[in-house]
Amino acid sequence: MMWILILGELGVFGAFFVGFAVAHALDPTGFEASQARVGRVLGGIATVVLVTSGWSAAVALQRKRAGLDPGPALIGSMVLGLAFLGTKAVDYADKFAHGIDIDTNTFWTLYFLMTGFHAMHVVLGVVIIGIIYFNDSLENIETGTAFWHMVDLIWVLLYPLVYLLRS
Amino acid sequence: MTGPPARAWLVLLALTGMAMWTGGPNGSSPLGVLGIAALVAVSGFKAVLILRDFLELGRARASWRIALYGYVAVLGGAIFVAYAAVAG
DSSP states (O other), X not given: OHHHHHHXXXXXXXXXXXXXXXXXHHOHHHHHHHHTTSOHXXXXXXXXXXXXXXXXXXXXXXXXXXXXXXXXXXXXXHHHHHHHHHHHHHHHHHHHHTTOOTTSOHHHHHHHHHHHHHHHHHHHHHHHHHHHHHXXXXXXXXHHHHHHHHHHXXXXXXXXXXXXXXO | OOSHHHHHHHHHHHHHHHHHHHHOSSOOSOOHXXXXXXXXXXXXXXXXXXXXXXXXXXXSOXXXXXXXXXXXXXXXXXXXXHHHTTOO
């Protein structure tokens, strides 16, 4: 069931990614002028935080299989997931302070939709990891961490596309 | 814990730095076709590492491996074509 959900979410984000690339191709100058104002370094820091969270989730599964307590690694994943959301809060606050919002232009509409939709998945992922912390059967940990790795996977594709890639 | 997840994590950190360097932390100069290809390739490899070593896709059925690795390949290819087509 979780694999079906993961495939569905990947399909939705895939459509977003292709739509973003096509919109860029239609207006490369406008997109790249807007993209110059994204926080590339902050986005890179967010990437490091999220992949470290993903590693911690993988460690939790390894520990469970080895008969060790997966709890500390799951807490590490949750804390880093919350830290990732903190970087998004800083990012959004900076944009709003500079008068940039979802209605500014097509680039910023897609920026807020894609990063915001991803952030919602991070929130859901933190909740799921919190649930499996208290119900830490091997099956639950496999299922919950699979969702978290999907969230991680989407970000490592979203970050270069939205923050770095230009013609 | 060591093993594939730890190795993948270290490589992911290094590749994230490489992607930031390729994209330029503050620059707005054109990347060109080679820069676009490098960035797409690095990002695709990061995605494969997450699928293989974090999600343990090797334990899944072949159909899932084909679907997920194929997803990364098709998406990367489409993004590369869309950006390379308008590269200066």
